[in-house]
Amino acid sequence: MTTPYTSAQVTAELAATPGWELADGQLSRTVTRKDFRDALLYVNAVGYLAERANHHPDVAISWNTVTLTVVTHSAGGLTAKDFALARQVSDLG
Amino acid sequence: MTTPYTSAQVTAELAATPGWELADGQLSRTVTRKDFRDALLYVNAVGYLAERANHHPDVAISWNTVTLTVVTHSAGGLTAKDFALARQVSDLG
Numbered sequence: 505m506t507t508p509y510t511s512a513q514v515t516a517e518l519a520a521t522p523g524w525e526l527a528d529g530q531l532s533r534t535v536t537r538k539d540f541r542d543a544l545l546y547v548n549a550v551g552y553l554a555e556r557a558n559h560h561p562d563v564a565i566s567w568n569t570v571t572l573t574v575v576t577h578s579a580g581g582l583t584a585k586d587f588a589l590a591r592q593v594s595d596l597g
Numbered sequence: 598m599t600t601p602y603t604s605a606q607v608t609a610e611l612a613a614t615p616g617w618e619l620a621d622g623q624l625s626r627t628v629t630r631k632d633f634r635d636a637l638l639y640v641n642a643v644g645y646l647a648e649r650a651n652h653h654p655d656v657a658i659s660w661n662t663v664t665l666t667v668v669t670h671s672a673g674g675l676t677a678k679d680f681a682l683a684r685q686v687s688d689l690g
Contacts, residue, residue: 540653544644547658551637560633565640565656 508581601674623668
């Protein structure tokens with residue numbers, strides 16, 4: 505789970521992870537919710553998934569907009585853990 | 598509440614708002630909690646205060662570290678609303 509993917513692997517995995525893009529070597533996803541309250545509820549759902557995976561994205565909230573970024577710092581790159589979490593987050597909608 | 602403070606007013610208000618600093622014309626506060634879960638609980642408390650005030654800081658979570666920034670965009674500067682929210686947040690510890 506913690507071996508960094510090669511560039512080719514990242515490209516292939518990313519294609520299978522809708523709603524996420526590559527930004528500065530990390531996976532990034534930005535979503536817009538109805539308002540701040542709804543954005544915070546969304547962040548709590550993401551937080552539940554992150555705690556379950558013991559793998560935590562960086563989170564930025566700006567009123568109704570949430571940006572998530574995820575990378576495996578300890579591996580120095582993107583790993584299966586990142587894509588697994590990303591797909592679970594995508595399933596939240 | 599929504600008239601932007603002058604620079605002198607900002608300096609005086611800031612001195613009365615412990616735990617916050619000025620960054621790019623906004624009020625900024627960074628706190629470190631025990632872990633991600635505790636950071637997220639803290640953000641929820643901040644979110645409650647923000648909803649009550651109908652004034653919402655930008656929030657950044659990086660594992661156990663939370664950075665809040667607040668400004669009154671509609672006024673183009675810092676106002677009494679910002680300092681009122683900042684002090685309520687400081688009271689959370």
